[in-house]
Amino acid sequence: MKFSSPQTLESIATLLNVESVGDKDFPITGINEIHVVEKGDIVFVDHPKYYDKALNSAATTVLINKKVECPEGKTLLISEDPFRDFNKLTKHFNPFIASQKSIADTAVIGENTIIQPNVFIGENVTIGKNCIIHANVSINNNCVIGDNVIIHSNTVLGSNAFYYKNRPEGFDRLLSGGRVILEDNVELGASCTIDRGVTGDTTIGKGTVIDNQVHVGHDTIIGKKCLIAAQTGIAGCTVIEDEVTIWGQVGVVSGLHIEKGTVLMAQTGVMKSLKKGVYFGTPQREYRQTMRETIFLKNATKPDKK
DSSP, X not given: OEEEEEEEHHHHHHHHTOEEESOTTOEEEEEOOGGGOOTTEEXXXXXXXXXXXXXXXXXXXXXXXXXXXXXXXXXXXXXXXXXXXXXXXXXXXXXXXXXXXXXXXXXXXXXXXXXXXXXXXXXTOEEOSSOEEOTTOEEOTTOEEOSSOEXXXXXXXXXXXXXXXXXXXXXXXXXXXXXXXXXXXXXXXXXXXXXXXXXXXXXXXXXXXXXXXXXXXXXXXXXXTOEEOTTOEEOTTOEXXXXXXXXXXOEEOXXXXXXXXXXXXXXXXXXXXXXXXXXXXXXXXXXXXXHXXXXXXXXXXXXXXX
């Protein structure tokens, strides 16, 4: 998530009321999670296990809960609770705006796009040309939808990321300041949920078709011309390349990378990143080998004929 205008280390430290390490005029241009950080970004870290990863990332300012040696060319913000202070930054630079109408005045809707009854379209949403948005769809703030997109009834775009910190008093949610982007010619079935990014974008590529009751987690990137069948769940921060086919009731854990052209057979549970191939089972295995083993086991345990 980029700021509307550059900030300084001193201005951010003052906003959060924390100590800083480095040049007070050091430029800061945004905040991001570790997997999408760029030069100028703040990243937060609150566990020693991940200190090195954060300090050596592309982020040039690290919001951290311990004073450590500052890498060259970077700055630090020393916080008692980086998770809490990261939320403060999201709330300050990208506050939630409550809509007063079912279709916000700030929404931009392209030529020949059809909006069916009871659709909600939030603030700063952009919808392209020749789209069909069916009844009872919710498109939350800042979503971007291309041309020739079809969204079926009861689908929700831009729901909050499922990202929590377990505190003694209960679960504390990491605020979501990102977007959902649907590229041209995407079709979403009924009752799908597409979470927005925490700081970046959840993106569904051009020509991808998604069936009913599919969930896509925050900051996930789905490539072009993918086919995803019903009741699939894809966790956050996953990258699915172009022309991947995912059949029904597949589950994909977070942070994985699935190569172009891969096929996931129905009810597969994906536990690790995958090279191109056909997979089945939980945890996923190469499909043909799994079938051979299944047939062998069936024959080996068959009762003797009398």
